[in-house]
Amino acid sequence: SSNDKLVKSGVQTSPDGKVTNIPASMVNNQFGMVGLLTFIRAAETDPNLVTLSLGTDLTGLGLNLNSQESLHPTFAGPFVEQPCRAQDVEYNVPPEYLINFAIRDKLTAPALKVLQEDLLFFLFYTNIGDKMQLMAASELHSREWRYHVEEKIWITRIPGINQYEKNGTKERGTFYYFDAQSWKRLSKVFQIDA
Numbered sequence: 001s002s003n004d005k006l007v008k009s010g011v012q013t014s015p016d017g018k019v020t021n022i023p024a025s026m027v028n029n030q031f032g033m034v035g036l037l038t039f040i041r042a043a044e045t046d047p048n049l050v051t052l053s054l055g056t057d058l059t060g061l062g063l064n065l066n067s068q069e070s071l072h073p074t075f076a077g078p079f080v081e082q083p084c085r086a087q088d089v090e091y092n093v094p095p096e097y098l099i100n101f102a103i104r105d106k107l108t109a110p111a112l113k114v115l116q117e118d119l120l121f122f123l124f125y126t127n128i129g130d131k132m133q134l135m136a137a138s139e140l141h142s143r144e145w146r147y148h149v150e151e152k153i154w155i156t157r158i159p160g161i162n163q164y165e166k167n168g169t170k171e172r173g174t175f176y177y178f179d180a181q182s183w184k185r186l187s188k189v190f191q192i193d194a
Contacts, residue, residue, distance in 0.1 A: 017041060082128050112139040118183075121154070125180050145178075148190065154178040155190055169193055 011033070012021045019034060026033045043049035061078050063071060076084045112120065112135055120143075123136035137147065145156045155175040157164075164173035172191040179186050 013037075085126055085128060085130075087127075110135070112136065115139070117143065117145075117178075121178055121180065121183075124154075146192075148177070148192065151177075151190070153180070155192070158187060 010021065011019060011023075011026070013019050019037065022034060039049065040054070043054065056078070059065060063075065076082065076088075110132075112123075115123075117140070120136045120140050123132055124140065127133040127136070140147075140154060143156075145154045147153075148155050155177045158174060158176055161174065164171050170191055170193060173189065174187050175190050175192075176185050176187055177190070178184075
């Protein structure tokens, strides 16, 4: 019957994985549909091949696909945990602005000692992996701020409060911490290594 012919036309796969009724145009090379099907079948047994064959869920990379704003200005790539630094974003600027080569060795080091803490935090969080980040961290440290490695935030003692419980090498009490998301100095109870 014509109904049986409709069911039998096209590529057929059996439960044992055998593929039949393949048009010649689909099997000219390993990059055709049969190659893809073979790769997907191999990915079912080897989890390392899943990303290559099926791709990656972009929301799993931290992308907000419902955002009304463009993602490309801040997305550094799928293998980077932090967004693009401002100085790494490509902008077309007039040639007269490109003076780094002429003044690089003539500029004095920035006087971080006179900067407010807010600007030091800005320098720390926007110059990731740069010498400026280390310089800002050093100046924050000299102002009694300490970087909490586990919480990944800067903390400092609250002036005038000496109520800290010491237990061996641990110290517990209320500290100021800098919240980079809200850009505020907030207080919270922490337990730190003394």
